Amino acid sequence: MFKTDLNDYLISIRRHLHQYPELSTKEFETTKFIQKELEEIGINIRKTGLRTGVFAQIEGASPGPTIAIRADIDALPIHEKTGLPYASKIKGVMHACGHDFHTAALIGAASLLKKNQNKLRGNIRFLFQPAEEIGGGAEQVINDGQLQGVEAIIGIHNKPDLPVGTIGLKAGALMASVDRFHIKVAGKGSHAAIPQNGKDPILAASQIVTALQSIVSRNVSPLESAVVSVTRITGGSTWNVIPSEVILEGTTRTFNHQIREEIIEKVNTIVENTARAYSGEASIEWFPGPPPLVNDAETIDILREAAQERGLRVVKPQPTMGGEDFAFYQQQIPGAFVFFGTNGNEEWHHPAFTVDESALIEASYFFYESALSLLNEIQDNQDEKVGINQVNN
Numbered sequence: 001m002f003k004t005d006l007n008d009y010l011i012s013i014r015r016h017l018h019q020y021p022e023l024s025t026k027e028f029e030t031t032k033f034i035q036k037e038l039e040e041i042g043i044n045i046r047k048t049g050l051r052t053g054v055f056a057q058i059e060g061a062s063p064g065p066t067i068a069i070r071a072d073i074d075a076l077p078i079h080e081k082t083g084l085p086y087a088s089k090i091k092g093v094m095h096a097c098g099h100d101f102h103t104a105a106l107i108g109a110a111s112l113l114k115k116n117q118n119k120l121r122g123n124i125r126f127l128f129q130p131a132e133e134i135g136g137g138a139e140q141v142i143n144d145g146q147l148q149g150v151e152a153i154i155g156i157h158n159k160p161d162l163p164v165g166t167i168g169l170k171a172g173a174l175m176a177s178v179d180r181f182h183i184k185v186a187g188k189g190s191h192a193a194i195p196q197n198g199k200d201p202i203l204a205a206s207q208i209v210t211a212l213q214s215i216v217s218r219n220v221s222p223l224e225s226a227v228v229s230v231t232r233i234t235g236g237s238t239w240n241v242i243p244s245e246v247i248l249e250g251t252t253r254t255f256n257h258q259i260r261e262e263i264i265e266k267v268n269t270i271v272e273n274t275a276r277a278y279s280g281e282a283s284i285e286w287f288p289g290p291p292p293l294v295n296d297a298e299t300i301d302i303l304r305e306a307a308q309e310r311g312l313r314v315v316k317p318q319p320t321m322g323g324e325d326f327a328f329y330q331q332q333i334p335g336a337f338v339f340f341g342t343n344g345n346e347e348w349h350h351p352a353f354t355v356d357e358s359a360l361i362e363a364s365y366f367f368y369e370s371a372l373s374l375l376n377e378i379q380d381n382q383d384e385k386v387g388i389n390q391v392n393n
Helices: 006-019 028-041 099-115 137-143 201-212 214-219 257-277 297-310 326-330 359-392
Strands: 054-058 066-072 123-129 150-159 166-168 172-175 179-186 226-235 245-254 281-288 293-295 313-315 335-341
Touching: 006 028, 006 099, 006 359, 028 054, 028 099, 028 123, 054 099, 066 099, 066 326, 066 359, 099 123, 099 150, 099 359, 123 137, 137 326, 150 297, 150 326, 150 359, 179 201, 179 257, 201 214, 201 226, 201 245, 201 257, 214 226, 214 257, 226 257, 245 257, 257 281, 293 297, 293 326, 293 335, 297 313, 297 335, 297 359, 326 335, 335 359
Parallel strands: 066 123, 066 150, 150 335, 166 313
Antiparallel strands: 054 123, 166 335, 172 293, 179 245, 179 281, 226 245
8 A cells, every 4th residue: 555645644653653662682562663654555474583673575567686675773871861852751761863853754665666666677676774873783783684585775864963865875884893892900909008919900000001003003094984982991999909810902993804803903902912911920811893884886876876866965974983884784785875965953863863854855755866876777787687698609
């Protein structure tokens, strides 16, 4: 069933999702809601072994390749402070990154593609992915087999600092790898008045923090981008006692796979040797996140043409050190991830984050037209190869 007033429908979808956000891996009601909407449109739901997330597919009028379009569906543990009449009804949980926008836009695109199913020279698969915010959802989707048979993938993310009607398209690296570290610096506690009887982990930890800042400044080329940030220091319980241990936490980011590994190795070396130099010991635990998000140049070109035909203003976005687990899909197949202007008042993950809902209809049509263009391009290339092989034979 095609929605006659698509714009109003999309706004109602987005506002419902906004009022009832759910955290990563807990998107149970969101999953039910998305599945219900897709079934009403007449779209077939794919089987899944995952507890949350919805996967569906439209079969084209003629056989052909399969491409995927992805939206993320989870929210954040943030108390909303927008003052909107449709603000979150779930205490301490908010769609502060616009995943409600992405989900509504993809449902809209599904409606458009279903209405124009006879134009499809192949299949469109829809990935309503859970758990993006904790960095593991895309890998779960891949392990569930939802990428099998897919030849290319498209994804978007709202961008508050871009006006509505603007889209950011960039081939190559767009978002950084994300790795988290947890360091335990162990020493020997003592009275603050007799430090010679102890092994001060605070001193060792302080030197580690300082030394880590040399990694980017003296080990990474100035032509590359990287970040090493220590974001938490915990140690001690009172003013006159040297503690026995200190905890450091932080993150490393880069756009380059090789530099990513080199930074991890350098952090390990600095932590271990600095602690030893101050008569202590240190252990480090890594929590690997998404790899760098690198857009396929040919797919970006196809999306650029579709965006221009739609009348969107195309800009080249500044790469961001933020991470995105869409990058896991791009390790498997060619893909493009784009920034879609929403003219927001605050950046992602802010309690007062909002989007301009007039961008919803544009995002849906962009998904729709990009999918058609990408499907046609892949099919044309395959037809051309078949023709060449027949001539050669």
